[in-house]
Amino acid sequence: MSSPQQTISVAGENSLIVYFGDKPGAAIASQVAQTAQQLRESLSQVLIDLIPSYASLLVIYNPLQTDHNAVRKSIRQALSHLTDDAISESNKAQGSLVSLPVYYSTESGPDLQALADGAGLTTEQVIAIHQQTEYRVYAIGFAPGFAYLGEVDPRIAAPRLATPRQKVPRGAVAIADRQTAVYPAQSPGGWNLIGLCPQRMFDPNANPTMPVQVGDRVRFEGIDKQTFLDLGGEL
Amino acid sequence: MTGLSVIQPGIFSLPQDSGRFGQHAVGLTTGGPLDSNAFRWANRLCGNAPEATAIEVTIGGLVLESTVQTCIALTGADIPLTINKKPAALWQSHAINPGDRIELGFATAGSRGYLAVAGGFHIDPIFNSASTVPREALGGLTQDGTALQTGQLLPCETVKDSRNCQAVPRHLVPDYGNNSALLRVVLGYQQEAFSNLQKQLFFTSQYVVTESSDRMGYRLKGSKITPSIEGILSEGICLGAIQMPADGQPIVLLNDRQTIGGYPKLGSVLSLDIGKLAQLMPGGTVRFEAISVEQAHNFLALDQHQFLNASLERSPERKVKTSLERKIKSIKP
Numbered sequence A: 001m002s003s004p005q006q007t008i009s010v011a012g013e014n015s016l017i018v019y020f021g022d023k024p025g026a027a028i029a030s031q032v033a034q035t036a037q038q039l040r041e042s043l044s045q046v047l048i049d050l051i052p053s054y055a056s057l058l059v060i061y062n063p064l065q066t067d068h069n070a071v072r073k074s075i076r077q078a079l080s081h082l083t084d085d086a087i088s089e090s091n092k093a094q095g096s097l098v099s100l101p102v103y104y105s106t107e108s109g110p111d112l113q114a115l116a117d118g119a120g121l122t123t124e125q126v127i128a129i130h131q132q133t134e135y136r137v138y139a140i141g142f143a144p145g146f147a148y149l150g151e152v153d154p155r156i157a158a159p160r161l162a163t164p165r166q167k168v169p170r171g172a173v174a175i176a177d178r179q180t181a182v183y184p185a186q187s188p189g190g191w192n193l194i195g196l197c198p199q200r201m202f203d204p205n206a207n208p209t210m211p212v213q214v215g216d217r218v219r220f221e222g223i224d225k226q227t228f229l230d231l232g233g234e235l
Numbered sequence B: 001m002t003g004l005s006v007i008q009p010g011i012f013s014l015p016q017d018s019g020r021f022g023q024h025a026v027g028l029t030t031g032g033p034l035d036s037n038a039f040r041w042a043n044r045l046c047g048n049a050p051e052a053t054a055i056e057v058t059i060g061g062l063v064l065e066s067t068v069q070t071c072i073a074l075t076g077a078d079i080p081l082t083i084n085k086k087p088a089a090l091w092q093s094h095a096i097n098p099g100d101r102i103e104l105g106f107a108t109a110g111s112r113g114y115l116a117v118a119g120g121f122h123i124d125p126i127f128n129s130a131s132t133v134p135r136e137a138l139g140g141l142t143q144d145g146t147a148l149q150t151g152q153l154l155p156c157e158t159v160k161d162s163r164n165c166q167a168v169p170r171h172l173v174p175d176y177g178n179n180s181a182l183l184r185v186v187l188g189y190q191q192e193a194f195s196n197l198q199k200q201l202f203f204t205s206q207y208v209v210t211e212s213s214d215r216m217g218y219r220l221k222g223s224k225i226t227p228s229i230e231g232i233l234s235e236g237i238c239l240g241a242i243q244m245p246a247d248g249q250p251i252v253l254l255n256d257r258q259t260i261g262g263y264p265k266l267g268s269v270l271s272l273d274i275g276k277l278a279q280l281m282p283g284g285t286v287r288f289e290a291i292s293v294e295q296a297h298n299f300l301a302l303d304q305h306q307f308l309n310a311s312l313e314r315s316p317e318r319k320v321k322t323s324l325e326r327k328i329k330s331i332k333p
Helices: A026-042 A068-086 A112-119 A123-132 A225-230 B036-045 B196-204 B271-278 B293-309
Strands: A007-012 A015-019 A047-052 A056-061 A097-104 A135-140 A147-150 A165-168 A172-176 A179-182 A187-189 A192-196 A217-222 B003-009 B012-016 B054-058 B062-066 B070-078 B081-083 B086-088 B093-096 B101-104 B109-117 B153-155 B180-187 B207-209 B217-221 B241-243 B251-253 B265-269 B285-291
Touching: A007 A068, A007 B180, A007 B265, A015 A068, A026 A047, A026 A056, A026 A068, A026 A135, A056 A068, A097 A123, A097 A225, A112 A123, A112 A192, A123 A192, A123 A217, B036 B054, B036 B070, B036 B109, B036 B271, B101 B109, B109 B271, B180 B271, B180 B293, B196 B285, B265 B271, B271 B293, B285 B293
Parallel strands: A097 A217, B180 B285
Antiparallel strands: A007 A015, A015 A056, A047 A056, A097 A192, A135 A147, A135 A217, A147 A179, A165 A187, A172 A179, A172 A192, B003 B062, B003 B153, B012 B054, B054 B109, B062 B101, B070 B093, B070 B109, B081 B086, B081 B101, B180 B265, B207 B217, B207 B285, B217 B251, B241 B251, B241 B265
8 A cells, every 4th residue: 555645646648656755865765766666577578767856756758558557556566565565665765875975065066055044054064064974866857966965954055146147167066045056067056055075976987877877875075186086076 | 962952942841750759757858750641651652651750840941862773752741842853742752763863842732741752861860869959969970960051961871763653542631721720639637627618718819820930849829728737747748748837838748849848738639630830831620529448549540540551642643854845844742
C-alpha cells in the first residue's frame, strides 16, 4: 500500500506525475530516487524518460506501446515496495556521498562579504557553516547539470540578487534562499556567489556526465587557492 | 567528405533528428523537430527511417549546393523551393546531381520547413542525438548547438538508387494557410487549481501568438487565467505543458523547454497539435479544446496507423539530367 500522501496525476498524453508530499526533505528525496530506480527496471521497454524533482517524479512513457492505466499500475507497485522496504529506512542516509572541493574567498566568491555582512557573521563563519551541512540533491534542471542542493543552514540563507549577473563563471558555488548549487557552465544567474569548485559538474565527454544524481548527498570541502589551481581551477 | 554545401544558412536552420531522449536526469531537454509530422514525411519521401537527421528551416533562406547524387524532399511550411532555379514541389522527393543548387525562399504560410536527404545527414550524435539545442549549446553539425553557417558541409552519402518524384498523398498534406490552430489539450498537473470558471474562460477564448515565442515555448496573449495557487515546488515538465505564470498569460512549452519548473500548469497540448502551433507566426491565433487522455491515446494510435499505411504517390516526372526534362514543371500538391 502506498501511503496516502502519494498521488498519481495525469500530466499529458504520455506522462504521469507522482507527488510524494508538499515539502522537500531527505526522506522524500530518497523516496523519489528509489521510485525512479524501480520504474527504470519495471517499465524499461515502454519508458521514455523520468524527471525526478523535489517531491515529485514525472514518468514519461510511450503511449503507442502502453497506456496510462498500465503505467499507473507499475507506479503503484513501485510505491508499495517503497512502503515495505524503504520508508522506515529512508530517513537514514541513502544515495552516494559526494565530496566537492571549494575555494572559498572574496576573490572567488564576489558575494561572500555581502552575504556575511547581511547575516551578521564573518566570512570565515559563513564558509564554516556552508561546509557543516550534508546536502541532498533535490533536483537537476534549469540548465544541463545544474543540481539544486538543500537545505542551507538558515543562518547563511540569502535571497537572490535584485539584479542577476549576466555572467556567472563555471564552477561558481552559490546560495539562493535555503538552496545551494555549483554552476555547471558559465551562464546568467542571480544566486549569491561564495566560492569556486574546480570539479566539472557537467561534462558531455565524461562518464558519468555528472558527479551527482538526484537523491545523492553532497558535502563541500574548503581548499586553498593553490590546491584549487592544482585541481585545474581557473580564476 | 561529400554532402550538401551551405551557400547561405538562411534565417535559422538547425539539424534535428527525432530528439534527445533519456537525458532529463542531467537536465537536458529533448530538442527535435517542432513539426514532427512534416519531419517524418520528409524522411519517408527520401526512404529514410522516420528519425533520420534532417534540417529544420525556420522561415527559409537556406541555399545549398550538392556534391553528390542523391534525392531530397522539403516538407512543412510553404517555402518556395527551386533546384537550379527551376521551381520544385514541396512534399515530394527530387533527384539531385552533383553541382545542383537547392534554394529555399521565404515562407508564405507556416514557419518551419524540413529538408531531408536520402540516407539522412551524417552528424555525430552527442547524448545519442544530433538534435541542435542552442539554449544548451549542444548538438548539430559542430555539436555545440549552433545553427548552420555559410561554408559548412552537411555530410551525406551518394545514393544512386534514389527516389524521385514520389509525393505525399494530397489529403495528408496539412494546410498552414490561415495562421490559426485548434489545439487539443489533455487536462492534468495542477488542473484542480483552476476553477470551472477559469477553465471555461480558457477553453472559450482565442489567444494570439506573441513575438516572444521560440523553440522553448510559445507565449500567448488573451484572456487572463488565474489559478488558485501562484507557484509550486519545481517539477518535471512534459512536451506541450501549458504553464500559467503570474500574469495569467499561457505559455505552451515546446521541444527546447526547461526540464523542471514551478509555475502552475493546466495540462498539456496533444503532441499531434504541437506542430500546428509551432508553424504559427506571431499574430497567429489559437483556441483550445479539452480531450481525455484516452481520446489522446486513440488519436495517437490512429495517426500512427495512418502514417504507416499511407502509400506515397507517383508525381509528374522531374528528372534533372537533360534541359528538356527540366522544362517540365512539377506541380505543387
